[in-house]
Amino acid sequence: MxxxxxxxxxxxxxxxxxxxxxxxxxxxxxxxxxxxxxxxxxxxxxxxxxxxxxxxxxxxxxxxxxxxxxxxxxxxxxxxxxxxxxxxxxxxxxxxxxxxxxxxxxxxxxxxxxxxxxxxxxxxxxxxxxxxxxxxxxxxxxxxxxxxxxxxxxxxxxxxxPENPKSALQEKLQEEGITPTYKLVETQGPPHDRTFVSQVFAGMKALASGMGRTKKEAESQAAKTALDALGFTKASKADKAKAKREKKQSRTEKKNKG
Amino acid sequence: MxxxxxxxxxxxxxxxxxxxxxxxxxxxxxxxxxxxxxxxxxxxxxxxxxxxxxxxxxxxxxxxxxxxxxxxxxxxxxxxxxxxxxxxxxxxxxxxxxxxxxxxxxxxxxxxxxxxxxxxxxxxxxxxxxxxxxxxxxxxxxxxxxxxxxxxxxxxxxxxxPENPKSALQEKLQEEGITPTYKLVETQGPPHDRTFVSQVFAGMKALASGMGRTKKEAESQAAKTALDALGFTKASKADKAKAKREKKQSRTEKKNKG
Known part of the structure; x- marks a missing residue:
């Protein structure tokens, strides 16, 4: 070459x-x-x-x-x-x-x-x-x-x-005198295969919701999303990998169109 | 030894x-x-x-x-x-x-x-x-x-x-004469860092909801959860890895207690 x-x-x-x-x-x-x-x-x-x-x-x-x-x-x-x-x-x-x-x-x-x-x-x-x-x-x-x-x-x-997201969120919010609370807002699927949706609140304000196979997992996911939305965390490795895949895909689609 | x-x-x-x-x-x-x-x-x-x-x-x-x-x-x-x-x-x-x-x-x-x-x-x-x-x-x-x-x-x-989850769900439901519909139910976070929550319906019945950084991703996630809940898919590799980590953790916690 x-x-x-x-x-x-x-x-x-x-x-x-x-x-x-x-x-x-x-x-x-x-x-x-x-x-x-x-x-x-x-x-x-x-x-x-x-x-x-x-x-x-x-x-x-x-x-x-x-x-x-x-x-x-x-x-x-x-x-x-x-x-x-x-x-x-x-x-x-x-x-x-x-x-x-x-x-x-x-x-x-x-x-x-x-x-x-x-x-x-x-x-x-x-x-x-x-x-x-x-x-x-x-x-x-x-x-x-x-x-x-x-x-x-x-x-x-x-x-x-790594710290778990619920403790991390509690720590961050308590610096401002707020204690986060969690509310189960939805339960989906048959009993043997449930998905839970929980919301996390700062006072009356809903910060984020999360889904999971258990209530604990849904709350943890909600805390994680809240931390991300509040800018307390960097994007996770999984998010980045996803963004990368999507970028590649859009590149491929562009190529196929062009 | x-x-x-x-x-x-x-x-x-x-x-x-x-x-x-x-x-x-x-x-x-x-x-x-x-x-x-x-x-x-x-x-x-x-x-x-x-x-x-x-x-x-x-x-x-x-x-x-x-x-x-x-x-x-x-x-x-x-x-x-x-x-x-x-x-x-x-x-x-x-x-x-x-x-x-x-x-x-x-x-x-x-x-x-x-x-x-x-x-x-x-x-x-x-x-x-x-x-x-x-x-x-x-x-x-x-x-x-x-x-x-x-x-x-x-x-x-x-x-x-792999097939995309929205097409897969559509295909499965159309075997029963149903067309799935999607509804955006929530938007979280500031404009530059939105999270969307979408719900997927079969007629009036809500099947599942999903979250994502874009509406498309939230719908795709909802379709995926619906497919799982309806028993059309096996547990994903990520779910299994997670279950494995949780099992290990509970084993470690048991050990530490005992």
């Missing part, structure tokens, strides 16, 4: 950041190429397939490091460490610090995407680079890169249990 | 099923030991930590197989194949067929758990065995086991997009 001058320069800069020359630089070029730059070309020319593979390879590398580093932690603590380390925010931060922002190949439609698009591209490129290293030089190559760039952030603090 | 007669017999049988003698059979013993059999002992004596590691190793092995087997699939199709292959149902089925049900070491409190407890234990043991193989004989050992026992189930059919 012949590379443009921009592509060639970015591949070389990426190799410098990674600290390794690739046997097949085209794999690395795919790993740093945003889908906006490959419209109409086969899927293998952007980072999307590599991101899928890299996500799993990275998960295995991080799980293995945490498993050996913290022999006293149970699977709950280990899972929280892994989730924190491989979160979008964590990976985007690491990728930015390494200087990947300047080597991503964007198409013209994405150049103006701004901060948010860049954040997500940085995360994806980090995962895709892990896959590219795995394909080009085996698990050892991928592992060396992750150990150098991500594992130094790993800490036992990441294993701490 | 001295093993009881039951433990020794089960380790030998597990080695026969896996087709490999372990350098360190104690790792395999942990992988087939349900947490109910290790009360009061350190976490490493049951399969829970190994299940954490095995889940990630298995994910990487399956992702790698799918990536190479289906070069024409995009990351969405590859993800659906991976999710289907490593689902609880898929792993429990494979583990049962291999004969793992007879080698799991349960504690006395779990012997009467019945079908559901066994299903979840089979899934966990499969993942833990993958980790045990990885620790005892490297990634090649784990890969050989997964290739022999799980990968033969992999098919391109698994990459198909």
């Amino acid at each position: 012949t590379r443009t001058e921009e592509q060639q320069r970015k591949v070389e800069e990426a190799q410098r950041i990674i600290g390794r020359d690739f046997d097949d630089p085209d794999i690395l070029l795919s790993a740093i190429t945003h889908p906006s730059a490959t419209e109409g070309k086969p899927v293998k020319f952007s980072y999307e397939r590599l991101e899928f593979l890299g996500d799993s390879i990275l998960g295995a590398i991080v799980a293995n490091e945490a498993f050996h580093e913290y022999p006293e932690l149970d699977e709950g603590g280990l899972t929280r460490i892994k989730v924190a380390l491989v979160s979008g925010t964590s990976l985007a931060e690491v990728a930015e610090k390494l200087g990947f922002a300047d080597v991503i190949v964007f198409g013209s439609s994405e150049r103006g995407t701004g901060r948010r698009g860049l954040h997500s591209a940085l995360e994806n490129v980090y995962e895709a680079v892990v896959a590219a290293l795995f394909l080009d030089s085996g698990i050892a190559g991928a592992q060396a890169f992750v150990r150098r760039t991500l594992i130094p952030k790993m800490s036992v603090e990441m294993a701490r249990e | 001295t093993r009881t007669e039951e433990q020794q017999r089960k380790v030998e049988e597990a080695q026969r099923i896996i087709g490999r003698d372990f350098d360190d059979p104690d790792i395999l013993l942990s992988a087939i030991t349900h947490p109910s059999a290790t009360e009061g002992k350190p976490v490493k004596f049951s399969y829970e930590r190994l299940e954490f590691l095995g889940d990630s190793i298995l994910g990487a092995i399956v992702a790698n197989e799918a990536f190479h087997e289906y070069p024409e699939l995009d990351e969405g199709g590859l993800t659906r194949i991976k999710v289907a292959l490593v689902s609880g149902t898929s792993l429990a089925e494979v583990a049962e067929k291999l004969g793992f049900a007879d080698v799991i070491v349960f504690g006395s409190s779990e012997r009467g758990t019945g079908r559901r407890g066994l299903h979840s234990a089979l899934e966990n043991v499969y993942e833990a065995v993958v980790a045990a193989l990885f620790l005892d004989s490297g990634i090649a050992g784990a890969q050989a086991f997964v290739r022999r026992t799980l990968i033969p189930k992999m098919s391109v059919e698994m990459a198909r997009e």
Whole structure:
């Protein structure tokens, strides 16, 4: 494959950041190429397939490091460490610090995407680079890169249990002298398969409602939505994953229309 | 570690099923030991930590197989194949067929758990065995086991997009001559951060409500809940994972009390 001058320069800069020359630089070029730059070309020319593979390879590398580093932690603590380390925010931060922002190949439609698009591209490129290293030089190559760039952030603090949303909301509201109350507003479905809807109030004001398989779960969900609406939490990983899927879907729909 | 007669017999049988003698059979013993059999002992004596590691190793092995087997699939199709292959149902089925049900070491409190407890234990043991193989004989050992026992189930059919819940509900209800209708019943939060609640009706009868960040998402969620309530779907993977976490938590709480 012949590379443009921009592509060639970015591949070389990426190799410098990674600290390794690739046997097949085209794999690395795919790993740093945003889908906006490959419209109409086969899927293998952007980072999307590599991101899928890299996500799993990275998960295995991080799980293995945490498993050996913290022999006293149970699977709950280990899972929280892994989730924190491989979160979008964590990976985007690491990728930015390494200087990947300047080597991503964007198409013209994405150049103006701004901060948010860049954040997500940085995360994806980090995962895709892990896959590219795995394909080009085996698990050892991928592992060396992750150990150098991500594992130094790993800490036992990441294993701490998150607060439960009802206590968190109570704490926040009590700073303003308010105690939240809960009301069951609806019960759906047959007895063996109920869904509950609960509402949480600050005084007379309904803050949010939540659904769940138990009353407790519905209240917890309502508290969580209230915390989000009041701006006390960042978007959860699941929400972000969803937003990402929806963005991809709308991109696909656009492509199919165009 | 001295093993009881039951433990020794089960380790030998597990080695026969896996087709490999372990350098360190104690790792395999942990992988087939349900947490109910290790009360009061350190976490490493049951399969829970190994299940954490095995889940990630298995994910990487399956992702790698799918990536190479289906070069024409995009990351969405590859993800659906991976999710289907490593689902609880898929792993429990494979583990049962291999004969793992007879080698799991349960504690006395779990012997009467019945079908559901066994299903979840089979899934966990499969993942833990993958980790045990990885620790005892490297990634090649784990890969050989997964290739022999799980990968033969992999098919391109698994990459198909799931139906959207609104069409699925419409189809189901139209078999009975009913067209579902949707009503927006509530809007929460400030304009830039809205949550919508929609209800779905069959004639005058409210079937379910759903919440979402958009009206479309709220309706889709309502349709999904209605499908569940009407018994048209199996519990989702997320629901199952949640049920599993809650079960673990209640077990931990019991332990802490006792």
